Amino acid sequence: MAVFGFLELLGVLVRFRANFNPKGIRMDEEGSAAPPTGPVVKSYFAMFSRVYRIEGVQGLYKGFMPTTLTTLAVTLFVLLALDPEKPRRHSKYAAPDTGVLGTLFYSILMLLVSLPSTILTYRSVTTIYKLGWFNPVAAIRVLLTPTERRQPWILYLTPGLMAAQILHILVIVLFLGPARRWLLPSLRGSNGYGEISIVKLGFYTIVAILATAILTPLEVITTRLVIQRNHASAEFNSVQQEVDGDGEPTEEYGGDEEVIGLREEGDPYLGLADCAKRIIDEEGVMTLYRAWWLTLFGIWANAFV
Structure with missing residues (x-):
């Protein structure tokens, strides 16, 4: 049940951050004016309502299988690679306390293990096609380009994606983690929450706000880069999507109305800095x-887990 509730939150969040809605007229590759694309959705809750209206309950649970497989893979990795008698505390906004270098190594290793499934999850959430939970071959053909299927390691080379993810890890490990251990050490002690200092809690809240100001843009950029597929066709540059052979036709959600708008396939982001600049x-x-606010809540709540 927890996985289903998480999927509702994640699916709406991914679509809200992925929705491409330029504020003015853009120029296409031929220099002609291109009309704005994408619905104007101004809040997370408005996106939730839109998803439910267009795709129904089924649309809220897109990405179930990749998320389940990710959970299983990470669980097996932790059980096999780490000492089962020393459980590790790990979440998106918290890493286990194993020293700075140990924590960095652990977090980057977890990133490498989970990134392919994260890519599949985000793409399955944003695709207009209905993907069967128990037909992975057809789903893979829709979600990945022929190049990505032939050379799956290219997923790690998506321009800017690893940089955004590693920066996210560095903020957690080098800034947020030490601040939490310094300001709220009593949460790990035997006395639990009874010795929490209101002053230190206030300072940690300020730290969490500062971290949110850094992490939220990285998460939005990561969302945009994750759903940007790769190819190596000679007639396109190395990050554009392939047009032909990019999957098999399948049933679509919502008929003529799509939940979100996406950038043109022929005009991809070229990296972390380029993505940030173009979004702005x-x-x-x-x-x-x-x-x-979801990022801030996640950071602040993880201090008490």
């Missing part, structure tokens, strides 16, 4: 802070 130029700086 085309959609406004606040696009980088979509659903920032």
Whole structure:
């Protein structure tokens, strides 16, 4: 049941952050004016309502199988690679306390293990096609380009994606983790919550706000880069999507109305800095802070887990 509830939150969040809605007229590759694309959705809850209206309950649970497989893979990895008698505390906004270098190594290793499934999850959430839970071959053909299927390691080479993920890890490990251990050490002690200092809790809240200001843009950028597929066709540059052979036709959600708009396949982001700059130029700086409150809540709540 917890997985289903998480999927509702994640699926709506991914679509809200992925929705491409330029604030003005854009120029296409031929220099002609291109009309704005994507629905204007101004809040997380408005996106939730839109998903439910267009795709129904089924649309809220897109990405179930990749998420389940990720959970199983990470659980097996932890059981096999780590000492089962020394459980590790790990979440998106918290890493186990094994020293700075140990924590960095652990977090990056977890990233390498889970990234392919994260890519499949985000793409399955944003695709317009209905993917069967028990037909992985057809789903893979829809979600991955022929190049990605032939060379799956290219997923790790998606321009800017690893940089955004590693920066996210560095903020957690080098800034948020030490601040939490320094300001709220009593939460790990035998006395539990009884010795929490209100002053230190206030300082940690400030730290969490500062971390949110850094992490939320990285998460929005990661969302945009994760759903941007790779190819190596000679007539396109190395990050554009292939047009032909990119999957098999399948049933679509919502008929003529799509939940979100996406960038043109022929005009991809070229990296972390390029993605940030284009988002600001085309959609406004606040696009980088979509659903920032969910990031802040996740950071603050993880201090008590």
